Structure formats: C-alpha cells, structure tokens
Amino acid sequence: FSVKGIAYKFDFKRKQQTNLVTGEIWEMEAPSSLKQRSSDLFSRREPVFVVKVPEGAAGKNIQVAHPKKLGKFLKVAVPIGTPAGQNMFVPVPSAFRNTTLLSFYAVGATGSAGVVGASVAL
Missing domain, CATH: 2.30.30 (SH3 type barrels.)
Structure with a gap:
C-alpha cells in the first residue's frame, strides 16, 4: 500500500509495518479501545x-x-x-x-x- 506517496508493507501476522523505501520496520498495535473478536474475520x-x-x-x-x-x-x-x-x-x-x-x-x-x-x- 502507498500512504502519502510512500510505499509500505503491512504484515498483520507479525504485526509489523515496513517502509519499502528506507527499510524501517515499526511494530503495529491495535487501538486500546478495540476489543479482540472471538472469531477472526479474515480466517x-x-x-x-x-x-x-x-x-x-x-x-x-x-x-x-x-x-x-x-x-x-x-x-x-x-x-x-x-x-x-x-x-x-x-x-x-x-x-x-x-x-x-x-x-x-x-x-x-x-x-x-x-x-x-x-x-x-x-
């Protein structure tokens, strides 16, 4: 995906976001207001x-x-x-x-x- 002209790779299993230009990796977290569902929507x-x-x-x-x-x-x-x-x-x-x-x-x-x-x- 591209956000503001910068290409990113999102790995939801590893919970990582990678900037494809610089190679920087960030950990992703769900917003604290969200509750985890009992069943995975994308299973x-x-x-x-x-x-x-x-x-x-x-x-x-x-x-x-x-x-x-x-x-x-x-x-x-x-x-x-x-x-x-x-x-x-x-x-x-x-x-x-x-x-x-x-x-x-x-x-x-x-x-x-x-x-x-x-x-x-x-």
Missing part, C-alpha cells in the same frame, strides 16, 4: 483483492474489474454507510463455487474492521 483462505469505495456508492452496487479474468467485471454490493475512499476486501470468485453471493469486508485506513456482511454477485 478464510480464499484470495481477496482491494476495492476503494467511490463517491456516492454506499448502499449501491458497483462494477469492478475481475482481478483474474481480463475484460470481465464483478458486481459488488457496497453496504449502506460505507464512507467514500474506504478500502473493501472482496474475495476473488472461484469458478468451482456453487453460490452466487460472496461476503466481503470493508476496512478503514487503520486496518480495523468497518463493514461486515456485504456481497459480491457473480
């Missing part, structure tokens, strides 16, 4: 891609380019109340999956979960 092993919420998209469906199929698009339902500019983690649809709706998660710039339980239509 699924399926690949995801990041979509930035466009202005005025909250509560609507948006089309995003499929990350693996050139020229194909996915219809993504943006939850009501999701602020413009917020990053959403959208699972990459599997060709072998029978379901037509997939859940995704939206997170803010701090990495805390912001929106849970929206869907992607195949």
Whole structure:
C-alpha cells in the first residue's frame, strides 16, 4: 500500500509495518479501545483483492474489474454507510463455487474492521 506517496508493507501476522523505501520496520498495535473478536474475520483462505469505495456508492452496487479474468467485471454490493475512499476486501470468485453471493469486508485506513456482511454477485 502507498500512504502519502510512500510505499509500505503491512504484515498483520507479525504485526509489523515496513517502509519499502528506507527499510524501517515499526511494530503495529491495535487501538486500546478495540476489543479482540472471538472469531477472526479474515480466517478464510480464499484470495481477496482491494476495492476503494467511490463517491456516492454506499448502499449501491458497483462494477469492478475481475482481478483474474481480463475484460470481465464483478458486481459488488457496497453496504449502506460505507464512507467514500474506504478500502473493501472482496474475495476473488472461484469458478468451482456453487453460490452466487460472496461476503466481503470493508476496512478503514487503520486496518480495523468497518463493514461486515456485504456481497459480491457473480
């Protein structure tokens, strides 16, 4: 990810943030006001891609380019109340999956979960 023009690598398992230009490493901590969830939101092993919420998209469906199929698009339902500019983690649809709706998660710039339980239509 790039923040203010500087490239960073975020390792949430090791809780480290690395500046890719200087090589400096910082330890990350969750805000003290957050409580740890009993279940991990991102425990699924399926690949995801990041979509930035466009202005005025909250509560609507948006089309995003499929990350693996050139020229194909996915219809993504943006939850009501999701602020413009917020990053959403959208699972990459599997060709072998029978379901037509997939859940995704939206997170803010701090990495805390912001929106849970929206869907992607195949």
